Amino acid sequence: MAECKKFYLTTPIYYVNDVAHIGHAYTTIIADTIARYARLKGMDTFFLTGTDEHGQKIEEAAKKRGKNPQEYADEISNKFKELWDEFEISYDKFIRTTDEEHKRGVQKAFKIMFEKGDIYKGEYEGNYCVSCETFFTETQLIDKEFCPDCGKPTRKLKEESYFFKLSKYEKQLLEWYKEKTPILPKAKANEVIRFVEDGLKDLSITRTSFEWGVKLPKELNDDKHVVYVWLDALLNYITALGYGSDDESLMDRYWPADLHIVGKDILKFHAIYWPAFLMSLGLELPKNIAAHGWWTRDGEKMSKSKGNVINPKEVADAYGLENFRYFMMREVPFGADGDFSERALIDRINNDLANDLGNLLNRIIGMSYKYFDGKIDSSKVKEFYQKELDEVESIIDNLEPYLYEMQLHKYLEELWKVFNIANKAIADYQPWAMIKEGKTDETMALLGLIANVLAKASFKLSPFMPKTMDKIAKSLNYEINTQNYDKFIRNKELLSEFTIQKTEPLFPKIDKPLLKPVEIKKEEGIITIDEFFNVSLKIGTIKVAEEVKKSKKLLRLEVDLGEGRNRQIVAGIKEYYSPESLVGTQVAVVANLKPAKLMGMISEGMLLAAKDENGLHLLRPEAPKKEGTPIK
Ligand code: MSP
Numbered sequence: 149m150a151e152c153k154k155f156y157l158t159t160p161i162y163y164v165n166d167v168a169h170i171g172h173a174y175t176t177i178i179a180d181t182i183a184r185y186a187r188l189k190g191m192d193t194f195f196l197t198g199t200d201e202h203g204q205k206i207e208e209a210a211k212k213r214g215k216n217p218q219e220y221a222d223e224i225s226n227k228f229k230e231l232w233d234e235f236e237i238s239y240d241k242f243i244r245t246t247d248e249e250h251k252r253g254v255q256k257a258f259k260i261m262f263e264k265g266d267i268y269k270g271e272y273e274g275n276y277c278v279s280c281e282t283f284f285t286e287t288q289l290i291d292k293e294f295c296p297d298c299g300k301p302t303r304k305l306k307e308e309s310y311f312f313k314l315s316k317y318e319k320q321l322l323e324w325y326k327e328k329t330p331i332l333p334k335a336k337a338n339e340v341i342r343f344v345e346d347g348l349k350d351l352s353i354t355r356t357s358f359e360w361g362v363k364l365p366k367e368l369n370d371d372k373h374v375v376y377v378w379l380d381a382l383l384n385y386i387t388a389l390g391y392g393s394d395d396e397s398l399m400d401r402y403w404p405a406d407l408h409i410v411g412k413d414i415l416k417f418h419a420i421y422w423p424a425f426l427m428s429l430g431l432e433l434p435k436n437i438a439a440h441g442w443w444t445r446d447g448e449k450m451s452k453s454k455g456n457v458i459n460p461k462e463v464a465d466a467y468g469l470e471n472f473r474y475f476m477m478r479e480v481p482f483g484a485d486g487d488f489s490e491r492a493l494i495d496r497i498n499n500d501l502a503n504d505l506g507n508l509l510n511r512i513i514g515m516s517y518k519y520f521d522g523k524i525d526s527s528k529v530k531e532f533y534q535k536e537l538d539e540v541e542s543i544i545d546n547l548e549p550y551l552y553e554m555q556l557h558k559y560l561e562e563l564w565k566v567f568n569i570a571n572k573a574i575a576d577y578q579p580w581a582m583i584k585e586g587k588t589d590e591t592m593a594l595l596g597l598i599a600n601v602l603a604k605a606s607f608k609l610s611p612f613m614p615k616t617m618d619k620i621a622k623s624l625n626y627e628i629n630t631q632n633y634d635k636f637i638r639n640k641e642l643l644s645e646f647t648i649q650k651t652e653p654l655f656p657k658i659d660k661p662l663l664k665p666v667e668i669k670k671e672e673g674i675i676t677i678d679e680f681f682n683v684s685l686k687i688g689t690i691k692v693a694e695e696v697k698k699s700k701k702l703l704r705l706e707v708d709l710g711e712g713r714n715r716q717i718v719a720g721i722k723e724y725y726s727p728e729s730l731v732g733t734q735v736a737v738v739a740n741l742k743p744a745k746l747m748g749m750i751s752e753g754m755l756l757a758a759k760d761e762n763g764l765h766l767l768r769p770e771a772p773k774k775e776g777t778p779i780k
Contacts, residue, residue: 155186155193156402160410161200161243161384164224165209168231169450170443170476170488171411173460177473178440178482178556179409180237184611185551187238190630194402196388197232198243199225203377204278207360217360221246231461235469236614243388245362245380253387254380255365257429261312262368266428272309272352275302280413281377283352290698291748297413310354310364310373317424318348324423324433331419332438332554333483336412340419351421353379382422386431404432412483415439438554441485445666447761456666458488466662470613471497471655477556477612490661502655504567505605509620509654511574512598516648519583519591524624526596526642528589533597536573540566541640544604563608570601599624600642607633616654623649684740685756685779687769688715693727699747703727707753709739710776718751724764736767736779 159179162172176197183195201221210220225244232239243250261267275284277295283305288296295302321344324330331337354364354373361374383391385405389398410418415437423433443458444450450457464472475496480486516522529537543565550559573594582591603624610617610628621628625646626636635641691714692706703722706714717737736756743752756767769777 153192154402154406155183155191156389156405157183157186157193157195157407157409158385158405159197160414161198161245161381162228163200163203163205164221164228165205167224167227168460170458170460170463172228173231173235174443174476175409175411175440176232176237177235177476180235180239181473181477181556181611182407182409182551183238184614188607188611188628188630188633190633192401194240194389194398195238196241196243196385197237197239198241198384198388199228199245200377200381200384201225201244201246202361202374202380203281204355204358204360205281205377207358208278210360218246234461235464241388243384245384247387249390249393250384250387251362253390253392254362254375254383256392257383257386257425258375258379259365259367260430261425261428262310262365264428266313266316267310267353268313270309270311271307272311273306274304276305277302285349293748305357307356308373309352309356311350312353312379312425312428314348314351314421314424317427318344320427321348321420321423325419328433328435330434330436331415332436336415336439336483337419340415343416344420348420352376378417378421379425382417382425385422385434405434406436408434408437410437410439412439412441438482440482441480443480443486443488445488447487447759454666462663463493467493467497467658470616471501474501474560474613478560479557481557482554490663494658494661497655498657500564502653502657504564504571506653506655508567508570508598509602509623509651512595512602513623513648513650515579515591516595517650519579519588520595522647522649523592523645524595524599524643524648525592525645526600527645528593529596529600529642532590532593533573536569536597537600539569540601540604543569544608544637547608560612563605566601566605570598573597596642599648603643604636607637619651619654623651625649682740683738686710686737686739687734687773687775687777687779688737688739688753689734689775690730690732693725693730695722695727696747696749702747703730704749705730705755707735707737708775709737709753710774715739715752716750717753717755718746718749719755721755721757721764721766725766733766734768734772736769 157179159175162168179195179197183193186193199221206221207217210217213220229242258267272283275286275289276282277284277298277300279300280295280297282297284295284302286292289302290296293301322341325337325341329337331340353376355361355376356372359374361377362380364370364373364375385408386399386403389402390396391399408418418437426433445456445458448454448456475493478496478500479492516524543562547559547562550562577594579591579594602620603626606617606620607628617628624643626632626643686709688707688709690705691708694704696702696704696718699722701720701722702718703725705717705719707717708714738754738756741754743750757764758767
């Protein structure tokens, strides 16, 4: 986010195959925060979000529910919109890829790329992951079948297809990365650069085996094709500004995008395909593409089957939307994966928000009513507390680069130092003692110092917690707006004399977790003793253990269960055990599990293990047992 007069930023458009979860909320809230910051600074800001509604995944999701795709997309798209409205996400446009204007824009772009000679017709033969809506060559797959991104089985495709000459743009892309360093964080940029350096293949950009997508432009006279969902989706960033319509004034005003915020899983599409499409269209390239990490819950991947998916609305309802916003942006460095734990959220609320910030406001309200009938006068702050004020100004002045670099957690961490300075000033100068000693001016100036620290910080924090900061502003008698931002932040003015208003505590302390514990699914609920005994648990000895190549998690084991032959068990314990350390040790095995294929290998059982923040440990008998001994 560099200083510029206009600011155009986007979130990914979300697939409508499922309702919003914490990952979607995270991206959207970060974007909202940055949009609010840009507006507060007076920039002409345009913030785009929306839904991605075409493609095989959506068509199949609709079918599964007995709905037609449009009806289904309407329903889920609305849910996203309603949630963002409830979360007061300050988007300027909510685009849907089923919007007529969008479809027309896609057709126009396709036509231009075709006429330029960047699109040709051929046949695609290879594999496709419907879940990621991505094509893969055989060599990219794991065990010739599984998607390298999500691990799900891919499907074989052989169909007529139009191709985009992606390879043509290899050199230009590499130059762009080098000259403009558009990808954040840097570590992620290196991955992209390596990928492109390895060579780009032309990209299949149409499909014929299903119908739910944008048709090709009429001029091509080729009705059986629909546009590949990623080409369709990426173009939303320009069709939202009227690209391909009669009115391109928003295009002129806002393009190129200043910031595309995406998850790390879709960086490749944004940092490789998207700029190549734009080069082909002769349009400017985005200034920055920033990729964030992935959220887990209590150390585990979220999934519907585990029933541990975090519903952002539940968290916001229980803990307050703005507390939740603060937590997400403070807890995890942008780009890194983050873990959602309720404990960590409660600690942030109680420590950072209630203790460091909320208490500060309560304390000056209390003292100013006790000593000065609620009056606060800053006229002598500089006389008595120049040093503290300088420290605060210097922290505030140096915050913005963290935002340019998307280091939101660091921005907040630094900002919190001003509250430490203020709290320390109270502890050091002891206003209750000063007032007794008749040092009225010093005491008043100290309250003035604290009020100004809160005021200045409130501007810098307002994009993160807008409503809460408005409450601080109201109590301290100013408004948070661009004019006042210039006055108090750019020009470093101090508050004029005012009467402080009493407020409710901003951050009531939380003493116990408020979320419902992870719901145990009905079918996984209470079982009878007979049902329990249906599970055959046995002691086994590991005879062979080796790594599964290309897998970060799996080991291939051969386990003796006293059956006269060893069982092959594929276990996700590679991160915790070396193969050598396992051979000859005993384990507890679920012996009557239906065999399953993992990375192309049959696994005939499962090991029992326990995992917490100290790692994963296998369950073993206390003393050696004969192979095959039942566990009862
Ligand atoms: N439709 C495409 C994007 C097209 S943009 C032209 C898509 N949609 S998505 O709904 O699957 O995901 C959207 C975003 O949510 C991605 O940026 C993804 O990283 C993010 N998240 C999905 N699950 C997530 C977590 N568990 N944690 C953090 N973000 C994750 O991809």
